[in-house]
Amino acid sequence: MTMEPRNFDLPFYQPVAEECALFETAYKNGLPLLLKGPTGCGKTRFIEHMAARTGRPLYTVACHDDLSAADLVGRYLLRGGETEWVDGPLTRAVREGAICYLDEIVEARKDVTVVLHPLTDNRRTLMLDRTGEELHAPAGFMLVASYNPGYQNVLKRLKPSTRQRFLSISFDFPKPAVETVIVAQESGLDESRVKSLVRLAGHIRALSGMDLEEGVSTRLLIYAAQLIAGGMNVDLALQAAVIEPLTDEPDVQNALRDLITVVYG
Numbered sequence: 001m002t003m004e005p006r007n008f009d010l011p012f013y014q015p016v017a018e019e020c021a022l023f024e025t026a027y028k029n030g031l032p033l034l035l036k037g038p039t040g041c042g043k044t045r046f047i048e049h050m051a052a053r054t055g056r057p058l059y060t061v062a063c064h065d066d067l068s069a070a071d072l073v074g075r076y077l078l079r080g081g082e083t084e085w086v087d088g089p090l091t092r093a094v095r096e097g098a099i100c101y102l103d104e105i106v107e108a109r110k111d112v113t114v115v116l117h118p119l120t121d122n123r124r125t126l127m128l129d130r131t132g133e134e135l136h137a138p139a140g141f142m143l144v145a146s147y148n149p150g151y152q153n154v155l156k157r158l159k160p161s162t163r164q165r166f167l168s169i170s171f172d173f174p175k176p177a178v179e180t181v182i183v184a185q186e187s188g189l190d191e192s193r194v195k196s197l198v199r200l201a202g203h204i205r206a207l208s209g210m211d212l213e214e215g216v217s218t219r220l221l222i223y224a225a226q227l228i229a230g231g232m233n234v235d236l237a238l239q240a241a242v243i244e245p246l247t248d249e250p251d252v253q254n255a256l257r258d259l260i261t262v263v264y265g
Contacts, residue, residue, distance in 0.1 A: 013049035014182045016174050023050045026167050027142050032120040034163065035146040037171030040217020043146045047101045056140055057098035059089040063108040069115040073128060085131055094126045097140030105145040106156045113162050119143050120165035150214060173218055176202060182218060187225030197221050200263045211252050216242050234264060
C-alpha cells in the first residue's frame, strides 16, 4: 500500500476511495454532507483534513441528549449587567462562511433538525428568531453531519426527511493494508509490528456471539501502537487500549486475551 504524498500543513488522512473528491464537489456546489460509519473509523479526521484542504475554518459540535437549537444558533446572555446576544457555533459558521460539523447528529434534540432544514436546501438560510435576523449562507459555508448507523434505535433515528437533504458517504474500517499505513503513520510504530495489531483487529471485528457492541476501532489500534512504540509490553498495551475499552465483562475479556495469544503466538 502506498501512502499519498504528505502535506504537513494538513491533518493526516489516508483516502480509501473517492471520499475526498466527493467532498470537494459537494463543497464547491454548496451541498450538505452526511458521514455514516462506526466509532473511530476516521470520520472526524476526514473532516479536519478536508477543512484544512479547502482552507475553511471548522466548527465542530459534539451532539448530545441536551443539545438544543439554541446551543447551535445562540442566545441572549447577561454580561456586565447588560443583555447581549451571543452567536452559537452554527451561526458563527454561517456568518464566516465556515464548515460546521455536527458529530453524532442523532444524539441532539429534535428541535435541532428544524433549524438545519433551511440550510440544507436551495434557501441556505438560518433564521434567528430571537433577533429577527435571516442569515444567508455565503459560498464558503458547508454543513456536515455524522452518525453511527449501528447505534440507531426507535427513539434515536435520523428521519428520512432529514437524511434525504444530505449527500451521504459510508465509512468503515479500512482494509488491512490501508489500516496498517494509517496506524504506522499516526503512532510511529514500524509497519511490521503494526500488521499484527491490524490482524488482531480483523479477528475481533469478525467475532459473533460475543457481548461486543462494536469491533475495535482504528483509533484504539493507534493508541495501542503508541503505547508499544513508547516501550510498553504488548500484553499490557492491548489490555489498556483494546480489552478494557471494548468490554467490562470478565468472560469476554478472557476470550479477547485468548485471541491475542493466538495472534501473537
